[in-house]
Amino acid sequence: MAPATPLNCQNCAAPLAIPSDQSFVECAFCNTPHRVERPETGVVQLTMLQAAVDQIATDVKQVATDVQTVDSTTGKLLEIQRLMAQKDNAKRQLDALEDEYGATCDKLAGEFVHTRASLHAEKKILRKNLFQAAKIALMLLVFAVGPFVVTIGIADFVRASEVGTNARHALASVVIVLRLVGIVSGLLFAYQVFAIRSKHVEFRTKEADAEAKMQRQADDAVSSFRRKTAELQRILDTPIPT
Numbered sequence: 226m227a228p229a230t231p232l233n234c235q236n237c238a239a240p241l242a243i244p245s246d247q248s249f250v251e252c253a254f255c256n257t258p259h260r261v262e263r264p265e266t267g268v269v270q271l272t273m274l275q276a277a278v279d280q281i282a283t284d285v286k287q288v289a290t291d292v293q294t295v296d297s298t299t300g301k302l303l304e305i306q307r308l309m310a311q312k313d314n315a316k317r318q319l320d321a322l323e324d325e326y327g328a329t330c331d332k333l334a335g336e337f338v339h340t341r342a343s344l345h346a347e348k349k350i351l352r353k354n355l356f357q358a359a360k361i362a363l364m365l366l367v368f369a370v371g372p373f374v375v376t377i378g379i380a381d382f383v384r385a386s387e388v389g390t391n392a393r394h395a396l397a398s399v400v401i402v403l404r405l406v407g408i409v410s411g412l413l414f415a416y417q418v419f420a421i422r423s424k425h426v427e428f429r430t431k432e433a434d435a436e437a438k439m440q441r442q443a444d445d446a447v448s449s450f451r452r453k454t455a456e457l458q459r460i461l462d463t464p465i466p467t
């Protein structure tokens with residue numbers, strides 16, 4: 226066994242015998258534990274263990290505080306990281322949405338051009354047909370009005386001249402036939418005018434419906450894009466805490 230180094234108790238000053246191979250020694254009088262320090266200089270020193278324990282407790286407390294600070298800093302960093310990842314994701318979605326919106330607009334524009342072109346072609350054909358129908362209507366009008374004018378002429382002729390009974394009857398038959406032709410032509414004229422008007426209204430309605438549908442499709446595309454981008458923009462605008 227190595228020789229003991231004589232030192233005094235830090236508490237009661239009683240002499241302590243310290244064996245060279247021990248790190249702790251307890252005072253035989255007051256039971257105060259001591260830590261034995263053997264620095265490079267070779268001079269053996271004693272520290273009251275309580276002080277060392279107190280120091281350790283203080284150190285531990287400091288470490289705990291530091292760990293808490295690190296924890297809260299780490300938490301903050303993780304939160305920032307999370308927000309940034311969320312923003313990145315939102316940005317990507319926004320880009321994709323803009324591409325999709327552009328494609329939708331192009332597609333709709335193509336469809337609209339096609340719809341308007343086919344409406345225009347249809348309108349041209351309709352105009353041609355209605356022009357033909359109007360010509361027929363005009364002809365029917367002539368056939369409706371003409372016979373009545375002629376029958377008035379015949380009546381005047383019969384009144385003004387001396388014609389035989391047979392001739393009178395023959396002329397009366399002619400008047401009846403002419404009036405029948407006039408009435409039928411008048412009815413056909415009325416029907417023709419009605420048909421022209423119906424076709425015209427029908428096409429106008431179809432045209433208006435097509436325009437309304439295109440407007441609705443365009444509005445839907447815009448509002449859907451705005452709604453989706455607003456949500457993503459909100460994420461992008463969320464401030465990152467510092």
Ligand SMILES: [Zn+2]
Binds near residue numbers: 234236237252255
């Ligand atoms: Zn002592």
